[in-house]
Amino acid sequence: MDSLTDLYQEINERQQKPKTGSYTAYLFEKGLDKILKKVGEESTEVVIAAKNQDNAELVAESADLLYHLLVLFVQQGVSLAEIEEELVRRQGLVSQTKERRTIDDL
Known part of the structure; x- marks a missing residue:
């Protein structure tokens, strides 16, 4: 895979032609609520990785x-x-x- 564009195209193809056992097809089958839940979970994991200053984890979660x-x-x-x-x-x-409050101020 060369770029986000390639991945986007692959995901689009998977939506059009679901492949049995594919995680991407599973997400589309479950629908918007499942996809949004995963976006939220992964966003939180990115924040935690950054807060923990764990660059390897930050890359993986990103x-x-x-x-x-x-x-x-x-x-x-x-x-x-x-x-x-x-x-x-x-x-x-x-x-x-x-000016917005920092995470520490919450």
């Missing part, structure tokens, strides 16, 4: 999160091009942010 996000995008009919266009649109813009 890969899991990206995979599940791609499954979500395919499920919802969102293309990678749309995500890229949004990122380009935001590039160089100054956002108006307020």
Whole structure:
């Protein structure tokens, strides 16, 4: 696999032509709630890995999160091009942010 685009295409193909025993096909079979649950779980695991300063775990969990996000995008009919266009649109813009509490303050 050369890129996220390749993985996205593979996931899209798996949605169109489910393969018996495939985890991706399983996620699509279970539907949006299962996919969202996995995105949430993997997001939390990324945060924990970063907080623990475990870069190997951060890489592994980030890969899991990206995979599940791609499954979500395919499920919802969102293309990678749309995500890229949004990122380009935001590039160089100054956002108006307020100071937010740190995790320690929660």
